[in-house]
Amino acid sequence: MRIGIDVGGTHTDAVIMDGxxxxxxxxxxxxxxxxxxxxxxxxxILSDSGLPVSAIESVMIGTTQFTNAIIERRQxxxxxxxxxxxxxxxxxxxxxxxxxxxxxxxxxxTYTLHGGKLYDxxxxxxxxxxxxxxAILDAKAKGLxxxxxxxxxxxxxxxxxxxxxxxxxxxxxxxKITCSHSFGRLGLMERENAAIxxxxxxxxxxxxxxxxxxxxxxxxxxxxxxxxxxxxxLMSADFVSAFPALTFASGPxxxxxxxxxxxxxxxxxxxxxxGTTSDIGVLxxxxxxxxxxxxxxGGVRTNFRMPDIQAIGLGGGSLVSADGETIGPQSVGHRxxxxxxxxGGNTLTATDIVVASGHQKIGNAAAVAGLPEHVVETxxxxxxxxxxxxxxxxxxxxxxxxxxxxxxxxxxxTGDLTAAKQVHRPEHAGVANAxxxxxxxxxxxxxxxxxxxxxxxxxxxxxxTQEARDRALGxxxxxxxxxxxxxxxxxxxxxxxxxxxxxxKVIGDLAVTSAETSA
Amino acid sequence: xxxxxxxxxxxxLGSVFLATGGGGDPHVPKLLTSEVLxxxxxxDLLPPDQLPDDAFVAAIGNVGAPTVSLELLPSDDEALxxxxxxxKQMGRKLDAVVSFEIGGGNSLIPIMAxxxxxxxxxxxxxxxxxxxxxxMMTYAIxxxxxxxxxxxxxxxxxxxxxxxxxxxYERHIRALAMSSGGMxxxxxxxxxxxxxxxxxxxxxxxxxxxxxxxxxxxxxxxPTLVAPLKALFQNSIYGECRLIHTGKVVDKSTRIVGGFxxxxxxxxGFEPGDTPVEIDIKNEYLLARRGDRVLASVPDLIVIVDYExxxxxxxxxxxxxxxxxxxxxxxxxxxxxxxxxxxVSPRNFGFDLDYVPLETLPN
Numbered sequence: 001m002r003i004g005i006d007v008g009g010t011h012t013d014a015v016i017m018d019g020x021x022x023x024x025x026x027x028x029x030x031x032x033x034x035x036x037x038x039x040x041x042x043x044x045i046l047s048d049s050g051l052p053v054s055a056i057e058s059v060m061i062g063t064t065q066f067t068n069a070i071i072e073r074r075q076x077x078x079x080x081x082x083x084x085x086x087x088x089x090x091x092x093x094x095x096x097x098x099x100x101x102x103x104x105x106x107x108x109x110t111y112t113l114h115g116g117k118l119y120d121x122x123x124x125x126x127x128x129x130x131x132x133x134x135a136i137l138d139a140k141a142k143g144l145x146x147x148x149x150x151x152x153x154x155x156x157x158x159x160x161x162x163x164x165x166x167x168x169x170x171x172x173x174x175x176k177i178t179c180s181h182s183f184g185r186l187g188l189m190e191r192e193n194a195a196i197x198x199x200x201x202x203x204x205x206x207x208x209x210x211x212x213x214x215x216x217x218x219x220x221x222x223x224x225x226x227x228x229x230x231x232x233x234l235m236s237a238d239f240v241s242a243f244p245a246l247t248f249a250s251g252p253x254x255x256x257x258x259x260x261x262x263x264x265x266x267x268x269x270x271x272x273x274x275g276t277t278s279d280i281g282v283l284x285x286x287x288x289x290x291x292x293x294x295x296x297x298g299g300v301r302t303n304f305r306m307p308d309i310q311a312i313g314l315g316g317g318s319l320v321s322a323d324g325e326t327i328g329p330q331s332v333g334h335r336x337x338x339x340x341x342x343x344g345g346n347t348l349t350a351t352d353i354v355v356a357s358g359h360q361k362i363g364n365a366a367a368v369a370g371l372p373e374h375v376v377e378t379x380x381x382x383x384x385x386x387x388x389x390x391x392x393x394x395x396x397x398x399x400x401x402x403x404x405x406x407x408x409x410x411x412x413x414t415g416d417l418t419a420a421k422q423v424h425r426p427e428h429a430g431v432a433n434a435x436x437x438x439x440x441x442x443x444x445x446x447x448x449x450x451x452x453x454x455x456x457x458x459x460x461x462x463x464x465t466q467e468a469r470d471r472a473l474g475x476x477x478x479x480x481x482x483x484x485x486x487x488x489x490x491x492x493x494x495x496x497x498x499x500x501x502x503x504x505k506v507i508g509d510l511a512v513t514s515a516e517t518s519a
Numbered sequence: 520x521x522x523x524x525x526x527x528x529x530x531x532l533g534s535v536f537l538a539t540g541g542g543g544d545p546h547v548p549k550l551l552t553s554e555v556l557x558x559x560x561x562x563d564l565l566p567p568d569q570l571p572d573d574a575f576v577a578a579i580g581n582v583g584a585p586t587v588s589l590e591l592l593p594s595d596d597e598a599l600x601x602x603x604x605x606x607k608q609m610g611r612k613l614d615a616v617v618s619f620e621i622g623g624g625n626s627l628i629p630i631m632a633x634x635x636x637x638x639x640x641x642x643x644x645x646x647x648x649x650x651x652x653x654x655m656m657t658y659a660i661x662x663x664x665x666x667x668x669x670x671x672x673x674x675x676x677x678x679x680x681x682x683x684x685x686x687x688y689e690r691h692i693r694a695l696a697m698s699s700g701g702m703x704x705x706x707x708x709x710x711x712x713x714x715x716x717x718x719x720x721x722x723x724x725x726x727x728x729x730x731x732x733x734x735x736x737x738x739x740x741x742p743t744l745v746a747p748l749k750a751l752f753q754n755s756i757y758g759e760c761r762l763i764h765t766g767k768v769v770d771k772s773t774r775i776v777g778g779f780x781x782x783x784x785x786x787x788g789f790e791p792g793d794t795p796v797e798i799d800i801k802n803e804y805l806l807a808r809r810g811d812r813v814l815a816s817v818p819d820l821i822v823i824v825d826y827e828x829x830x831x832x833x834x835x836x837x838x839x840x841x842x843x844x845x846x847x848x849x850x851x852x853x854x855x856x857x858x859x860x861x862x863v864s865p866r867n868f869g870f871d872l873d874y875v876p877l878e879t880l881p882n
Contacts, residue, residue, distance in 0.1 A: 091595025
């Protein structure tokens with residue numbers, strides 16, 4: 001059996017799953033220290049199910065803690081950034097295009113140095129040990145402990161980054177360091193941004209991961225613990241301590257994967273309606289459709305793989321105008337249970353409309369009995385129109401598709417959606433994220449520029465596949481279940497015959513799954 | 520008009536659309552140009568007919584592999600170094616600069632150079648789109664010598680070219696680009712205002728700006744962009760504008776042949792049973808066919824956009840699984856002349872077919 005936990009900004013959800021069956025589930029408030037909420041959720045599902053902790057073979061956690069930290073600019077450690085690419089890129093220092101508030105939260109402690117490589121391995125400049133040591137001395141004097149290191153073409157040759165990392169460790173033994181080549185693909189600025197966002201979260205990651213582990217260990221759960229990442233695959237808890245940034249879009253991904261499991265539908269639109277927004281995503285072949293665009297996290301461009309999500313301003317707490325014509329995007333959010341009319345407050349919200357129209361029995365219905373019928377009807381229909389428009393934006397083409405509703409706000413859907421072939425409201429939809437976390441897979445990626453003249457195509461694909469497999473195995477995959485899901489080949493123009501940018505991704509089941517099967 | 524930092528987003532968006540798959544990601548050139556404009560002030564965008572006959576003008580831009588510039592970042596003073604070296608070589612100050620091609624980064628480099636130098640940039644370019652080779656530029660087709668030309672690399676190494684013809688020049692700068700990390704800045708085609716006026720595709724900078732504004736304001740699924748795009752193109756030097764296909768990329772493969780990115784993409788329709796559309800690529804999107812039927816061909820423009828946002832997608836970023844829409848747009852009349860078609864017809868790219876103007880092809 002597996003436990004899936006989703007630690008959101010407001011709620012912590014947990015489920016126990018036996019294979020693809022939900023045994024029990026719960027939803028509790030997220031605590032300020034994260035740990036208490038996780039502990040409460042665990043206690044509830046363990047006691048509800050009556051299962052001994054020894055029956056649990058793995059725990060999967062999805063969390064938006066790190067995304068929220070970036071978006072809210074909190075828990076960010078001052079971070080030194082070392083980039084090796086001079087004399088190229090003059091006038092383009094690290095963080096040059098960051099929003100000021102996050103750049104200031106992280107600090108603009110940037111050092112642009114000589115080094116890095118060209119596409120063919122030729123050095124842009126030789127490393128200058130004195131220049132590097134002077135920068136390290138300056139960073140040390142500032143008291144910096146967190147560091148990101150980047151170097152041009154480091155996915156091809158990480159040695160310049162490794163050199164600076166070693167010098168830094170020698171000078172500042174307690175340093176927490178992220179090298180950009182850990183984030184794979186080409187695109188120096190996006191890869192460097194990912195490394196900086198990761199490095200600035202390293203102290204917070206340690207706190208969060210140790211809170212998770214403490215909550216589990218004090219309940220004698222000694223099984224492996226995994227945390228889900230952007231593309232629906234899993235990482236070990238240790239790995240997350242080093243790479244918290246890889247969790248950034250795991251929330252929407254888990255909700256989509258959970259919706260897939262609950263309905264068995266592999267091609268569908270998933271609408272996750274919360275208190276403030278509805279997140280609309282698309283399942284293709286059982287996995288989230290990825291975004292084509294460069295992904296921004298908290299206003300910073302990154303190279304992460306992320307699902308294509310359309311967020312629209314409609315949720316259970318959305319404000320409704322007195323005539324019912326305007327709904328959202330302002331919302332009372334988590335204050336719904338105090339501010340909404342049916343909860344004794346003074347604010348007309350989307351949830352009040354649904355109760356007034358007789359579609360739901362929540363709170364005190366008498367409080368909305370006096371609302372004019374035409375206002376209720378106008379608002380109710382407007383909500384459906386808003387959702388229809390959002391779904392239409394995401395739909396692949398003109399054909400209708402099944403729509404799966406998940407999240408607490410799904411009560412807002414009180415009639416037919418014209419964009420939907422059929423509306424599904426699966427049981428346990430409120431904890432779809434936790435279910436998605438519980439069924440996540442593990443993956444590994446590798447990318448390089450290779451010349452097929454020096455390394456034949458078959459050998460290049462084999463070498464990169466092996467690298468990707470090694471990364472997946474490092475993240476906890478079972479070797480026999482690994483399969484290649486993506487081979488991307490882009491020839492680099494003007495670079496001579498047969499020079500390719502090659503990227504390979506493999507995914508597979510968690511090693512523990514096969515242990516379960518054999519047990 | 521004056522071009523300032525506030526125009527760059529729309530200008531870049533519009534010129535990536537006109538780049539027909541080439542041109543590269545404009546994000547970094549946009550950042551650099553924006554910084555230079557903030558530091559040095561805005562730039563005069565000069566219509567070609569306002570250039571004095573004896574004004575001295577040169578074309579400036581980047582030559583190389585867009586993929587490489589993802590790692591080998593450009594510098595804010597590269598354009599100025601190249602420009603000053605060119606002036607020193609020619610013994611004469613430039614009165615204005617002009618773009619090779621209205622495409623991604625190469626529509627921004629001249630603006631950065633002009634701002635650094637305090638001179639105007641000419642409203643127009645040498646292609647009206649992006650094309651892979653130097654001899655395909657209107658300046659070359661009109662017989663303007665491409666050299667003396669100067670190239671500057673990432674380390675400010677400067678190289679002088681004096682070649683016997685544009686085809687040779689093209690081979691030489693490509694060889695230098697390859698040995699300089701894959702990307703160089705060149706200043707070439709020194710010419711007078713009078714000469715340029717007869718050789719330029721006019722108004723393309725302001726048009727790209729207008730197009731970018733339209734794409735931003737109407738951001739949404741491709742079919743909703745058809746009417747506004749048609750209205751814009753029909754009243755321009757381009758003319759015909761058609762949505763020729765929507766669907767999903769089911770294959771993309773490219774190989775380098777003779778130093779070019781040559782390959783094909785296959786786009787399956789959203790409706791089951793549709794015949795897929797194939798697009799041939801040589802750096803840019805060159806030929807779109809459904810089965811045996813030609814939907815559009817070079818020198819007309821073939822543009823691939825993201826289906827959901829209608830944002831143009833460069834050839835190097837096109838990949839399996841993307842949901843896209845394909846537009847075709849008529850090229851400026853210059854490229855339909857017999858002299859131009861001698862260097863830019865489908866046959867020049869190895870296709871065994873003659874050019875048929877878009878508007879005479881069945882829709």
